[in-house]
Amino acid sequence: MTFTRPRTRREVGGLIAASAAMIAVPAVLRAQTAARVVVIGGGFGGASCARALRKADERFDVVLVEANKTFTSCPQSSEVIAGLRDIGAQQFGYDKIAAEGVRVVLQAATLIDAPAHKVTLADGTTLDYDRLVLAPGIDIDFTALQGYDEAAATVMPHAYKAGEQTVLLRQKIEAMPDGGTVAIAVPANPSRCPPAPYERASLIAYYLKTRKPKSKVLILDAKDNFSQQKLFENAWQQLYPGMIERIPLSQGGRVTGVDVATHTVITEFGNYNPEVANIIPPQKAGRIAQLAGAVDRTGWCPIDAATFASKLVPDVHVIGDACLGGGIPKSAGAAQAQGKACAAVITRDLTGATSEPPPLTGVCYSLVAPDYAFSLSGVYQPKGDLFAEVEGGKTSPVDAPPATRTAEAEAATAWFKALTHDAFG
Template identity: 75%
Template sequence: MAVTTSAVAYPHVLRAKASAHVVVIGGGFGGASCARRLRWANPNLDVTLVEANPTFTSCPLSNEVIASLRDITAQQFTYDKIANEGVRVIVQAATAVDAHAHKVTLADGSALSYDRLVLSPGIDLDFTTLQGYDETAPARMPHAYKAGEQTLLLRRQIEAMENGGTVVIAVPANPMRCPPAPYERASLIAHYLKANKPRSKVLILDAKDTFSQQKLFEQAWDQLYGGMIERISLSQGGRVTAVDVTAGTIVTEFGNYNPQVANIIPPQKAGRIAALAGAADHTGWCPIDPVTFASKLVPDIHVIGDACLGGGIPKSAAAAQAQGKACAAAIVAHLASKAPETPTLTGICYNIVAPGYGFSLAGVYQPKGEIFAEVEGSRTSPLDAPREMRAKEAATAETWFKTLTGDAFG
């Protein structure tokens, strides 16, 4: 199926005419993994990956970039190897989905017809929920929750801050992408400040009372950073209700703050194309059948990754990748008129709170009713682990990242 496009289009391997065409929108961990597994499972399948950016920038480990511990290039991956495996890669935004006609419209006005469509659009920031934080605000108060230029902007602001300044991180309520990430970010920013601006501090203004692996984070903060990190929880008045970007003011229910650096992470929702396709409900997220990842709202469309309502499974890179693989298997089974297997998804994530100090959280998930639920208790690093174990987990995190990105991008 030829596509005329003014954007970049990777060449693809010549092959026999496919029996079906599957289009995947979104080239992150979920979408890239799904596209590759579709081709591997059925080499005759016609698979197209639609992604607006020629280079993917990974969120996992990007907090190390903010803390000047890692270069942004270590986070970046192209789609060359995926294209060489026979997936047609179109570097262009998808702007509309006609579910009735089974058609995706691209930014240049051209269209793709599909038999099955996979949406893996990640998150969008909800600029309607936090007063004063609109589409222009991130240029002054970065969210840095989509890795790339925002990551570097926050890093530059922290590097330019005077010794004695305060970095505020505003954390929204769940659901959100990678719930532990803001606390890892606070840790690594504190590491940078301790070495370079020791009179400075990090203040977390939190819309939650508790958070994932809280005791492990707080133990690390006590051991490594003393009183450099302060957290104000929801019940203490930590929920941010408004910002004044011009004045640099952050408003909470119990008081206002004027930090030198403001990292505002707003509430989130499924990526825009999910709503345009009709796959997102009133929550802003996408309800799915957890066995096949089929949308409950639109026929012949599947939703994976951060955009879907997954129940107990977290919105994380590892979860998205596991969903992408399981979704590919379900689609291949459907096209072969076979019943899909019930997926068992495993995922693990690592938090680095300082160089040589990390801990992890792992889970196993299966469909239960309308959602995913843990079938085993989460396995987290023990609170009483020796520092040698923390160092080992920090080293393992780098291996995990290489495996994760290699599995998705080749």
């Protein structure tokens, strides 16, 4: 994805850094405010949207509501699992966003009263809004697989919401004896970052090759085909021959449940007892989107792709992984692009600005070894209620030389630095 560095930060009088409770705006500034926009969710989409709104019009009272003091990034978290990176390198705070004039409220939003335009926070206080942006990311659907609930996730981690689960999976792999099997259950689409499970399998194989060479990775897949499949399979043959086995949907790879007591992974055609089970269940839009009434029977949020406006709730916009997006992937880069475009739409609607939202461009990198990566990029435009890929499928050639793979690995590191700098300052 293409990124621009943030403009020089301007200190805003009367505003202080984020705290666990909402910080009131000075009366003089509030009187000059054009509108209040509340953004719920401080990930790549929400943080980028809040910053873009504040830069677009300093009269906006922009409030970013986030339950956690620290955001932990999913991109590059597979490097943490493989022992290549510390979890601290994945974590970002909100002080710089607050210093730019965005009010950061470190509380969970617990209720949305859409007719009254009010958000209720965990401490019982409420926020009025003129526009509301929901950027809740995903929740794990703990009803999708028999026997897999939050307690089961402490034994068979999903590690698909970065943080404690990421570290837990890493610890289980480190404790596994040489000769063991790490099984990864991959869900069907739609799912957060479709290439991520295969990147994870690759980097786990790298760890095993260097530390526990008798071990294997088993991918139990609810799909027959997946994004960048030829690139991954070619890399596995080159780097990890015989270490990664994938069982696709048509061969019985779809996981239907687990038995935690016996550490069994259950599929339609057989059961497995791996030493480490990484169960990635189906997902759905984050809980606050459900509470707002913005979720339909699919578990995701239908929107007007041109404006990100909810099809179900007025004056509410939804961005990022929670959306029914069509051709645009559920990825950090896409969420960030949507956050900026949504901010432009809201600014246009509230101020009469004539500028068009920026194009939705995105790129994602898949790292299969520390010095081996490839990428996929696309450009997306609204088409009805979904996004269509208008310039897509630009990916690395399968037969690229080693120097190209190394260069893309370096580009992946630079991309992550740009992505996080752009979102969190």
